[in-house]
Amino acid sequence: MADEIVLTDADFEQYRNLIYNESGINFTKTNRSILEGRLKERLRGKTGITLGSYFTTISKDKEELKGFLDSVTTNLTRFFRNQAQFDALEHHVIPELMKIKKPTGNTTIKIWSAGCSTGEEPYTIAMLLTEILPPPWKFEIVASDISLKCLMTGKEGFYADGRMDGIPDNYLKKYFDKVTGGYKVKPELMAKIRFDYHNLKNDSGQRNLDIVFCRNVIIYFDEQTQLGVVNRFWDSMASKAFLFIGHSESLFGMNTKFEFVKTEWATLYRKFI
Structure with a gap:
């Protein structure tokens, strides 16, 4: 289940490198928990999916990769900001x-x-x-x-x-x-x-x-x-x-x-x- 997902060091490096290579967004160790939380949200309701199998999926499926990158971006804004x-x-x-x-x-x-x-x-x-x-x-x-x-x-x-x-x-x-x-x-x-x-x-x-x-x-x-x-x-x-x-x-x-x-x-x- 998604709630049981825990990023190992190897998982973290694998995902952060993919995100960086595809988008330029740099997840550091200090915001590792954010990535873990976004992955849990992304995999919620998907039975039988592990971090390893999902990584394989987004490595091959460009549309799923777009959806994943969408889920890890931060979108804070408002009208007339600054x-x-x-x-x-x-x-x-x-x-x-x-x-x-x-x-x-x-x-x-x-x-x-x-x-x-x-x-x-x-x-x-x-x-x-x-x-x-x-x-x-x-x-x-x-x-x-x-x-x-x-x-x-x-x-x-x-x-x-x-x-x-x-x-x-x-x-x-x-x-x-x-x-x-x-x-x-x-x-x-x-x-x-x-x-x-x-x-x-x-x-x-x-x-x-x-x-x-x-x-x-x-x-x-x-x-x-x-x-x-x-x-x-x-x-x-x-x-x-x-x-x-x-x-x-x-x-x-x-x-x-x-x-x-x-x-x-x-x-x-x-x-x-």
């Missing part, structure tokens, strides 16, 4: 980009919400830009995550009452419909975001992005994987584009080409070429 960063987006980043892009005639701002979890971050960005961008300016948002379950929540656009904290009343009325048990994002806002599965260990294929949000994600990677992810962000971004990471995260000491930017509201990074 308001200071959205203030920096509104008062510094967007004006800067409009100034740069206007002479080129390109009035589309391209944004990637990487590690978007259940969608609160890209919807927050979409609401804010809808409010502040004047015609003929428009925006495109790609929201990606390794968790298929989270992506489905984002695509559905339904959030329970208890998850609506932080949304200004005028935004709540304008961009959501009240439904039983919670709120549903209005179709016109949902249409502005494309949700897509993506593993940050791989190149997303995106190019010429103006803004990348990847907040509270790289903290789960080791230094080598972090550097690879950040360098792939660089490759995906246009000249003078902006990168937002979590307020407790930093590129300090990392050999990247990004330059540190300190604004009145929050700190961020920029591709200055």
